[in-house]
Amino acid sequence: MAFVDTASIQVKAGDGGKGCESHYRDLWMRYPRADGGDGGPGGDVIFVADPHIQTLLDFRFKKHYQGERGGHGSSKGSTGYSGKDVLLRVPVGTVLWDEGTGLLIRDLSTAGDQVVVAKAGRGGVGNIRRRTPVPPTQGEAKMIRLELKLIADVGLIGFPNAGKSTLICAISKVRSKIANYPFTTKQPVLGIVEADMRSFIMADLPGLIEGAHLGKGLGIQFLKHAERTKILVHIVDMGGSEDRDPVDDYEKITHELEEYSDLLAHKHKLIVANKMDLPDSKKNLKRFKKKFGSDIIAISAQERDGLEELVARIIELLKTTTPTSI
Ligand SMILES: Nc1nc2c(ncn2[C@@H]2O[C@H](COP(=O)(O)OP(=O)(O)OP(=O)(O)O)[C@@H](O)[C@H]2O)c(=O)[nH]1
Ligand SMILES: [Mg+2]
Structure with missing residues (x-):
């Protein structure tokens, strides 16, 4: 039917920030001390059903959405900042599909419904907590198809x-x-x-x-x-x-x-x-x-x-x- 509004977009959640490998030492210390902080987590990509939005028009123009990368850890045990989430507002009644697998992600049928479609990467672990730093993980990347069935009044x-x-x-x-x-x-x-x-x-x-x-x-x-x-x-x-x-x-x-x-x-x-x-x-x-x-x-x-x-x-x-x- 002509009144099905659709759009396909690419989303990528933020990668985790790197854990830091650093050592502190001063004149009076015999051995340096590990003090590298953890990386921060990246930002998720989240959809939310908003009753004030009527169409999927915005998604026809902007096709890529990316969550922010987490901040890297640094010396003195400082943890990196958390990457900002991307919050995508869609009309109530929008159905989300994973184009890669063809599977239904969620039918956002009620105002306020939320779903994380791409999970952010975890921050790496700094050497303050582990002898060898653990690398960060990457944020998920997906192609999402949005479908909105307009309902007749x-x-x-x-x-x-x-x-x-x-x-x-x-x-x-x-x-x-x-x-x-x-x-x-x-x-x-x-x-x-x-x-x-x-x-x-x-x-x-x-x-x-x-x-x-x-x-x-x-x-x-x-x-x-x-x-x-x-x-x-x-x-x-x-x-x-x-x-x-x-x-x-x-x-x-x-x-x-x-x-x-x-x-x-x-x-x-x-x-x-x-x-x-x-x-x-x-x-x-x-x-x-x-x-x-x-x-x-x-x-x-x-x-x-x-x-x-x-x-x-x-x-x-x-x-x-x-x-x-x-
Ligand atoms: N005289 C007269 N004929 C009408 C009027 N409205 C519709 N018709 C005629 O009635 C017939 C059926 O009209 P449609 O509009 O196709 O009827 P419908 O209710 O959509 O029918 P279905 O799709 O089969 O359910 C057609 O020949 C129309 O020209 C009217 O106000 N006056
Ligand atoms: Mg008819």
């Missing part, structure tokens, strides 16, 4: 052909395939909707059908995706195209969400009545409102009617919604 759900793709195409720059047959959309498509100096990410999800929670249609995989969004926008074909009954459609999808998980059942939702340009839509909407209340936004995605109000309502709802799951 809003998920579009509804029966196939309800007009989800038509809507996302009308309010964002994304092009999602529109056609008058079920399951036109087979993969989630993410688009950025901008209005009022604000923006949010909307996901056009494949249509749901009865039994989706059991894996029917393209169901389960995308219900999982819907779980990660902040709010859901439920699109109902109010025109009742192809002899569908909007009330029945709405109840079926709601049932699927409830069966799938509590999280989906209780997620904030906006109900959108689409295809209000079709002849039966007004009559259907009246019946629909009697059953499910009047807080329903009526639009025609095709005629681009009512879209401003819908976007404004989404923005307003996003302001007051804290994510239930990330």
Whole structure:
């Protein structure tokens, strides 16, 4: 998907400083005394998940990161200084991979999560502690791949052909395939909707059908995706195209969400009545409102009617919604 942000970088932790080999002697001493101090440890390379960072853009420009080398030991038993760590701040949700081994290092899924990806070298031991100084070790070097899956703020759900793709195409720059047959959309498509100096990410999800929670249609995989969004926008074909009954459609999808998980059942939702340009839509909407209340936004995605109000309502709802799951 186009919205996976990635970057590859090279990291190298700081080497340890050398242990010192030195001897002290003065006029009154018969034998010199060993007084070489230890080298200091190098600096680690550490990743931390920071909620104030949104993208991996910085890592596209700067590709090498190096922890500081530890200071060398010196005479009079002085230990070298510790090299400074490199702290790399990444967005929450960044997944780190070791490119050399192909193994997962860590999924930094919670703000404040930290992981040392390259361990610093130890300082060498000076001759004050050992007859022959022990050499320092080197800091680890690795190629790290960073991956960030952008999570949509809003998920579009509804029966196939309800007009989800038509809507996302009308309010964002994304092009999602529109056609008058079920399951036109087979993969989630993410688009950025901008209005009022604000923006949010909307996901056009494949249509749901009865039994989706059991894996029917393209169901389960995308219900999982819907779980990660902040709010859901439920699109109902109010025109009742192809002899569908909007009330029945709405109840079926709601049932699927409830069966799938509590999280989906209780997620904030906006109900959108689409295809209000079709002849039966007004009559259907009246019946629909009697059953499910009047807080329903009526639009025609095709005629681009009512879209401003819908976007404004989404923005307003996003302001007051804290994510239930990330
Ligand atoms: N009359 C009318 N037709 C619409 C409207 N919105 C969408 N359609 C038509 O409904 C059909 C299905 O639209 P899509 O946007 O592909 O529907 P979808 O919900 O994305 O369908 P899937 O991807 O299969 O789940 C297309 O022929 C659209 O032109 C509308 O507001 N009015
Ligand atoms: Mg579609």
